[in-house]
Amino acid sequence: MKLSLSTAAALMLTTAASAGGIDRTLNNYAVLFEDGNYVELGFATVRPDVSGDYPTTAPIFEGGPRVFNGGSTGGMAEDYSTASLSLKYALNEKLDLGLFLNQPFGANAFYPDGDYTGLAAEWDSSQIALVLKYQATPNISVYGGLRSIESQANIVIPNKLVALNTVVPQSAAQAAAAQAQGAAALAQGGQAQALGAEAQALGALAQQQAAQAAAAAAAQDFATAQTLGASAAANGAQAVALRDQAIALGADAQAQGAAAQALGDQALAGFAAGFGGDPIDGPYSYTATTEKDRATSYLVGVAYERPEIALRVALTYEAGYTHSFVTTENVDALPAAQLTSITEIEMPDVFTLDFQSGVAADTLVFGSIRHAKWSDWEVRPAGYQAITGDRVTGIDDDVTTYRLGVGRRINDQFSAFARVTYEKGNDDVLSRLAPTDGSTAFGIGGTYTNDAFKITGGIEYVTFGDGLDNADETLATNFSDNKAIAVGLSVGYRF
Numbered sequence: 001m002k003l004s005l006s007t008a009a010a011l012m013l014t015t016a017a018s019a020g021g022i023d024r025t026l027n028n029y030a031v032l033f034e035d036g037n038y039v040e041l042g043f044a045t046v047r048p049d050v051s052g053d054y055p056t057t058a059p060i061f062e063g064g065p066r067v068f069n070g071g072s073t074g075g076m077a078e079d080y081s082t083a084s085l086s087l088k089y090a091l092n093e094k095l096d097l098g099l100f101l102n103q104p105f106g107a108n109a110f111y112p113d114g115d116y117t118g119l120a121a122e123w124d125s126s127q128i129a130l131v132l133k134y135q136a137t138p139n140i141s142v143y144g145g146l147r148s149i150e151s152q153a154n155i156v157i158p159n160k161l162v163a164l165n166t167v168v169p170q171s172a173a174q175a176a177a178a179q180a181q182g183a184a185a186l187a188q189g190g191q192a193q194a195l196g197a198e199a200q201a202l203g204a205l206a207q208q209q210a211a212q213a214a215a216a217a218a219a220q221d222f223a224t225a226q227t228l229g230a231s232a233a234a235n236g237a238q239a240v241a242l243r244d245q246a247i248a249l250g251a252d253a254q255a256q257g258a259a260a261q262a263l264g265d266q267a268l269a270g271f272a273a274g275f276g277g278d279p280i281d282g283p284y285s286y287t288a289t290t291e292k293d294r295a296t297s298y299l300v301g302v303a304y305e306r307p308e309i310a311l312r313v314a315l316t317y318e319a320g321y322t323h324s325f326v327t328t329e330n331v332d333a334l335p336a337a338q339l340t341s342i343t344e345i346e347m348p349d350v351f352t353l354d355f356q357s358g359v360a361a362d363t364l365v366f367g368s369i370r371h372a373k374w375s376d377w378e379v380r381p382a383g384y385q386a387i388t389g390d391r392v393t394g395i396d397d398d399v400t401t402y403r404l405g406v407g408r409r410i411n412d413q414f415s416a417f418a419r420v421t422y423e424k425g426n427d428d429v430l431s432r433l434a435p436t437d438g439s440t441a442f443g444i445g446g447t448y449t450n451d452a453f454k455i456t457g458g459i460e461y462v463t464f465g466d467g468l469d470n471a472d473e474t475l476a477t478n479f480s481d482n483k484a485i486a487v488g489l490s491v492g493y494r495f
Contacts, residue, residue: 037495043081048482049482050435052435053477104125121156141305142300153379155288166284283332291327293326348373348377352370371400374395392433397426405418419442424438425465436467443460445488456489457488459485
C-alpha cells in the first residue's frame with residue numbers, strides 16, 4: 001500500500017494545474033522515500049480555458065474613440081505540457097541521492113481578440129536539483145540540496161495598451177486644452193461681434209447727427225448745427241475706436257481658434273496612433289526579450305515516518321532566489337523605452353508540508369499544504385517603468401495551496417485515488433497576464449504495478465475564481481467561469 005498509493009498521489013502534485021503564481025512542475029520529493037533504487041519519468045499536459053469580457057466605455061471626449069469596445073478576449077491561456085525525471089539512488093543504508101529534472105515555472109499567455117489583441121507573455125524554465133537524504137533514526141530523516149534553474153522570458157504589449165499609459169493621457173490633455181482654447185476663441189469672437197455691432201450703431205447715429213447738423217446750418221441755426229456736429233464727430237470717433245477694438249479681438253479669436261484646431265489635430269493624431277493601425281505592430285507596441293539567466297537556490301527538509309501504519313510527515317523549505325535578466329526593450333515611438341538593461345525578478349520562498357497516513361486496511365489519506373511567497377514576484381523592466389511608471393505584471397499576495405486526497409488499494413496490482421485542491425482567492429486587482437483569482441480542483445487516478453514497473457495516471461478538473469484586471473470596474477475586464485483540464489502520466493522503475 002505504501003508504494004503504490006503514495007506515488008500515485010505524488011503524480012498529481014506534478015501536474016500543478018491549479019498552482020498559484022507561475023508554478024508548473026513541482027519536485028516529487030516522495031521519490032526520496034521509495035525503497036531501493038528508483039527512477040520515474042513524468043509527463044503532464046494542461047488545457048486551460050480562460051477568457052474575459054471587455055467593458056464598453058464612453059468616448060474619451062465628444063466625437064473621440066472609446067477606450068474599450070466590449071466583446072470577448074478569446075482564450076488567452078494557451079495549452080502547455082511538461083516532462084520530468086526523478087531518480088533516487090541508495091548510496092548506503094543511511095544515505096540516498098536524489099536527482100530531479102523538470103520545468104518548475106512557466107507562462108504562455110496570448111490574447112487573440114478585442115482590445116488586448118496581441119498582449120502576450122512567455123516564461124520558460126528548466127531545473128536540475130541534487131538532494132541528499134540522511135536516515136538519522138529509523139523514524140526521522142533529513143534531506144537537503146541545491147537547485148539550479150535557468151529561465152528566459154518574452155513580453156509583448158500591444159500598441160493600444162501602451163498608448164493608454166503614455167500618448168493617450170497626453171492626447172486627452174491636448175483635446176481638453178483645444179476645447180478650452182476653442183471656447184475662449186468663441187467668447188472673444190462674440191465680444192468682437194458685439195463691439196462691431198455697437199460701432200455700427202454709433203456710426204449710424206453719427207451719420208444721422210451729421211445730417212441733422214447740416215439741416216440746422218441750412219436753416220441758419222448755427223448753434224444747433226455746432227452742437228449736433230460735435231456730437232456726430234464724437235460718436236464717429238468712438239465708432240472707429242470700437243471698430244478697431246472689434247477687429248483686434250476678432251484677429252485674436254481667429255488666432256486662438258487656429259491654435260485650438262492645431263491642438264485638436266495633435267490630439268486626434270495621438271489617438272489615431274494609439275487606437276488605430278495594427279494592434280500588435282503599431283508605433284507604441286512594446287516588446288521585451290530577456291537572455292537566459294541561471295540562478296542557484298537550496299532546499300532543506302525533515303521527515304517523520306511510521307512505516308507500519310504508512311505514516312509520513314515531511315516539511316520542505318525551498319529558498320527563493322533572484323534572476324538577473326539582460327533585457328532588451330523597444331517601443332518605436334518612445335526612445336526612452338529602447339534600451340538594454342538588467343531586470344531583477346525575485347522568485348518565491350516555498351514551504352511545503354506533505355503528509356500521508358493509513359486510516360484503514362488498504363486505505364491511505366494524503367495531502368499537503370504549500371505556501372509560496374509570490375508577493376515578492378513582479379516584472380518591472382527599466383524602459384517600461386520609465387514610460388508608464390508601472391510594472392508589466394506582478395502578484396500582490398502570497399499563495400497557499402491545500403490538497404487532500406484518499407487512496408485505496410484494489411488488489412495487488414492496482415490502486416486508485418481521488419484528490420481535491422483549493423487555493424483561496426484574494427479579491428485583488430489582477431494582472432492581465434494572470435487574471436484569475438484562486439481555484440478549486442478535483443482529481444482522480446490510479447496506479448498499475450507489474451514487477452519492477454509502475455504506471456500511474458490521473459486527470460484533474462480545475463475551476464478558477466473570477467477576477468477583474470482594474471480597480472475601476474467601469475474600465476475592468478471581467479474574467480469568470482474559467483476552467484482547465486490536466487492529465488498526468490508517470491512510469492517508474494525499481495532497480
